[in-house]
Amino acid sequence: MASETTVHGRDLVTPGPRRLPGLGNLPAFAHDPLGFFERLRVSGDLVEWRLGPQRALFVSRPEHIGELLTGIETVFRHPELGWALKLVLGDGVVTSEGAAWRRKRALVQPAVRPRQARSYAATMTECAAQLAAAWQPGRIVDVRREMLALTQRIAVRTLFGTDSTGREDVIGSAMDVAQRAIGDEFRGLTLFLPSWVPTPGRRRLRRAVEVIDAEVARVTHERRRATGDRDDLLSRLLAARDDDGKPLSDREVRDEAVTLYIGGHETTGTTLTWAWYLLSRNPGARARLDGELRTVLAGRTPEFDDLRRLPFTEQVVKETLRLYPPVWLMTGVAKEGSTIGGLPLPAGTVVWSSQWSAHRDPRWFPDPGAFRPERWDPAVGPAAPDHAWFPFGGGARACLGARFAMVEAVLVLATLAQHVHVDTGPDEVAPRTGLTLQPGSPVRGRLLPAVDHGTAASG
CATH class of the missing domain: 3.30.43.20 (Uridine Diphospho-n-acetylenolpyruvylglucosamine Reductase; domain 2)
Structure with a gap:
């Protein structure tokens, strides 16, 4: 070349x-x-x-x-x-290719169409409201752990039609191991080793996958035993048929369930963690978010139809995805x-x-390192060109759950931010590469009443 x-x-x-x-x-x-x-x-x-x-x-x-x-x-x-x-x-829809990928995408896509997000919005806000009620002002929390536990509950309830209360630490620890192993491989540390080489990291990953499989098998077993018509994702996967009338095999259901289970909570939970971090460091943006939530919601829990009335909340999420894209x-x-x-x-x-x-190219995003949600306001200036911002990929292999993720992030943030401000302090947190782009160190936040955060938040 x-x-x-x-x-x-x-x-x-x-x-x-x-x-x-x-x-x-x-x-x-x-x-x-x-x-x-x-x-x-x-x-x-x-x-x-x-x-x-x-x-x-x-x-x-x-x-x-x-x-x-x-x-x-x-x-x-x-x-x-x-x-x-x-x-x-x-061999799920993310990792397969060719004819196998086309078949699986055709089977999975109807279950995660954008309109499905409407039916799940109430579950998203209900779970978020429960967390807001449990958060006590003055407490210091591990923000990422709290957000992942929340989005896991949402994922399991909306995708599998059950709950996972008490299982967050088990699956969370296993996912952390998987994240690190995948990150090491992406960085080339084990990329060129034959698959049969039993490194310590690979042994840890195998044990972690056993935990993940067991958790998915548990909720799948519960779902198979449930009676009555259900509208959750697992029901749709079990009912899906290809053009020849063939269903997904048990292994295929496992692979798609794990793919969507991970994607349904890991990426959104991490995005919400970064959003709290950025809002804590930018009190002007936080104040504008407060103003929108007071005007539009006046203390009530948001609904799906409120999304179009919360443009700045959506801009906060989009700007978070620009600065800290999960993928x-x-x-x-x-x-x-x-x-x-x-x-x-x-x-x-x-x-x-x-x-x-x-996403940090100054040609398309002036002052690229700054957190400026208003850059996504069409009235502010010309939009960045297509494919300058692509947190969900693009083309035929774009993330199937992109709409679901955006709806969840906006509604959860709006629900929580009405009640609490998470002050993460002045220390910078560097990202770490893995399956997703996650904080490289714990993000600890002090919970403050939303109305009082203006004098306590870090600049």
Whole structure:
């Protein structure tokens, strides 16, 4: 791949940072993948690098990102996602490809259509209101643990039609182990080891997956024994039939259930954690959020139809997703004849993009490191180009639960923020890469009455 190839007459393929023999840029990537991607973005719109022996191209311009996202399954092959992720998710809709992926997506998609979010909105706000009532002013809480426990309850009730009270620590600990193992593999620490090598991390992951499987099997067993018509996701998975009338096998139900179970609480819980962190550090945004909630809700619990009347609350969530996108990495493998921006790519080239670095590009987001929810107000200025913001991916493989996640995040934040302010203090929290982009250290917050936070919140 020539380093002086011109794309559209202006974009150049830039040679990446210095490579080590055999390792390429693996050490720098493994040490700090987020910083590494930001350095690649600053270097150019199309940057060559190597992950070990793999030829790689990093893309930063929105139109190139769009080509990657919309080209998966056609121009680009879905990449191998690694042993750890496969062990956790199995052969579900995220990890499968080709005909198997098309079949599973067709079976799963009807269960998570955007309109389904309306029927689950009451459960979301009911669970959030219960937490708000239990929170005592003056307490110091582990914000991420509280948010994950909340979104897990919502996920299990809406997706599986049951509850998980008392099981949050069990599944949460297992998910933390899985997060770390997947993060290590993404950073290349175990990516090139054969799957049969029994590293300590892999042994821990196997035990964690056993816990996850047991929890999903428990709620699945309960659901199978339940009588009467139910409208939860598991019922829809069990009832789904493909074009030949064939249902999902028990293993396929497990894989899709685990995929949606994890996606249904891990990403939203982490997003809410970052939202509290950002609101605590930006009292002006918090005050504006308070004003909207007082005007629109006047103390009552929000409903689905309130979403359109809470634009700033939604802007807070979107800006949180910009700064701390749960999914921080997208890849595709070039097929024969693949191109990006008119540039021919050798087959096997791994094309990378990163929500983390793209969302912080000053060309599309002025003052990119600042938390400015109002940047999403159409009246403020021109919108960023398509695919400059893509927290849920894009194209045919975009997140099936994107609408569900947005509805949940907005309604839960609105419900809780009416009653409490979470002051996370002045200390900065760095993100850690794993299955999702999560806080690298505990986020502890003091619970304050919402009306009193203005004098106590950190600036």
